[in-house]
Amino acid sequence: MAITVAAGLSVAACGGDDDTKAADPTPTASPTTQATVDPKEPACSFLTAAERKKLVGSAIDQVVATSGTPDSSQCRWQASSALIQVTTVPAPAWAKSLPSVVAELEKSGDIRTSADKKELARAKKLVAGADSFSGQQACDAFTTLAEIGGAKKGATTTITLVPISKAESGISAQTCTSGQLTSLIYSVPGLERSKQVDGAVTTALAAAQRRALAIR
Known part of the structure; x- marks a missing residue:
């Protein structure tokens, strides 16, 4: 059994394919709401173009979905072979x-x-x-x-594999510091966890968390 931090995360569609899913720490909106695109949504500024390219290995600049409330914010970038989603929400929520x-x-x-x-x-x-x-x-x-769930004592960040589609997996990383929870979903075809991948995702998540805390 795995009682992990990810157990507290709901599931939301992450693309146009009905089989595409990913973890999301905020309540799931309807498909119509999820399709909303507002590049000015705060989370869309949490990763720079250079940071996204470094994580994926190629440019990923198209915002395909956004969602937000007065407290939470989400932005999703998607390319033909990659997906990045960043969500932030107050930890008490x-x-x-x-x-x-x-x-x-x-x-x-x-x-x-x-x-x-x-x-x-x-x-x-x-x-x-x-x-x-x-x-x-x-x-x-x-x-x-x-x-x-098996993390080291005092862990403030977790990383897990999550299903993205029937054929592909993604990495879901979450961090909770200073009362704010931020999540990053990352997927490319054939993705497998490794120290290098975990390190890259952790670095991107830390950058997103710094910006999330800065705008509170």
Whole structure:
């Protein structure tokens, strides 16, 4: 069983293909809303053209979808062979989804071993007061859930593989610092995790997080 930080992330369509999906830390909007394109959405300024090119290996400048609220922002860039999506949301807003996520996990039938049950109990206790978490408490919960999922002690960033389509995978990286949660989705054909890939994604995510914190 994996009770991870990504368990608190919803799933949103990431392209024109009905099979295309990726993790998204904000509530999923309708397909019509997701198709909205506003290049001035704050998240569209979180990665420079040079940073996107460095991550993908080629230019990826077309904004294909945006979404935002007074507190959260999302921007998605897509090319013929690549996808980048950046989303930021106040950590307390993200944390409010956790009790229901843990409850669904408990119902899923994936809780089989004594270790699973111990992790579930720890997670349930952790998110019991999530509706009233401060920014720091929410990021502390992020770290604890990351540790439960196997991350190093004190981790403020997680990286996981996520399904993008039936044939392709992507990397979802999240970080929670100073009361703000930011996520980066990255995919290219044939993507596989490696130290080099993880390092590149972490560097891009850190740049996005700096800018997310700067505009709060």
